[in-house]
Amino acid sequence: MASIFVPAVITIIHAMKAAFKLLSMVMLLTGLTVVAVAQDFICTTNNGTITILYYSGSDTAVVIPNTIDGMPVVGLKSVFFGNVNLTSVTIPNSITNIGDYAFNTCVLLTSVYFKGNAPTLGSSVYTSATHATNYYLPGTTGWGATFGGRPAVLWNPRVQTSGAGFGVRTNRFGFNLASTNNLVVVVEVCTNLNSAVWQPVQTNTLTGGAAYFSDPQWTNFPRRFYRLAMP
DSSP states (O other): OOOOOOOHHHHHHHHHHHHHHHHHHHHHHTTOSEEEEETTEEEEEETTEEEEEEEOOOOSEEEOOSEETTEEEEEEOSTTTTOTTOOEEEEOTTOOEEOTTTTTTOTTOOEEEESSSOOEEOSSTTTTOTTOEEEEOTTOOSOOSEETTEEEEEOOOEEEOSSTTSEEETTEEEEEEEOSTTEEEEEEEESOSTTOOOEEEEEEEEGGGEEEEEETTGGGSSOOEEEEEOO
16 A cells, blocks of 8 residues: 655644634633634734734635725734635735635635735745746736745736727627736626626636637626726
8 A cells, every 4th residue: 555745844834724713712712802704815904904823714715805804904923824726816905914824735725816005025925836826917016027025027917909809899899908928807897887787707818818708698788897906
């Protein structure tokens, strides 16, 4: 029978996770500053703000909320430490600091999407997350060629309004997208800009820096508006 070697570090990580969950439950019961788990996040409060300590869910693509219980989320601690299934994270513009080991050992993490300025970083944030790339929006500040030792890339998709691909075609409305190579772009739609409720309709990976979007449902609406968004 073949033997399987389980590295000690993995065992330690899982033990730390179990201990952390137990400690959080004790703190909840004793009335300390840990709030109830919300949206799979264990958090602390400080002067009306939220810092997320740990993600207890199982999603591989995680979106950090701007607010929890009406309070802004401003910080992340070792939220995803040892999460070997995580592939992408979207971080809102409310986040100002990311603590030690936040993405440590996230070996499948490929994309971290930042919607605001570059936050302050702790130590060993991306250790062993060797496939991670940071994406940031135009007009935000504090970014360089790298962030936390990982590449930082401007998220800059553009709709090509010239050429044969733009506009109404047989049974569809469509346009070409151009950007940095392999950027992931979500096309969202709404029907009323005065009270817009944006809904995602297609996620595109711009392989080679280009992709084509088409909407065969456009004829079902008197008007239809489009925008590009991060995942």
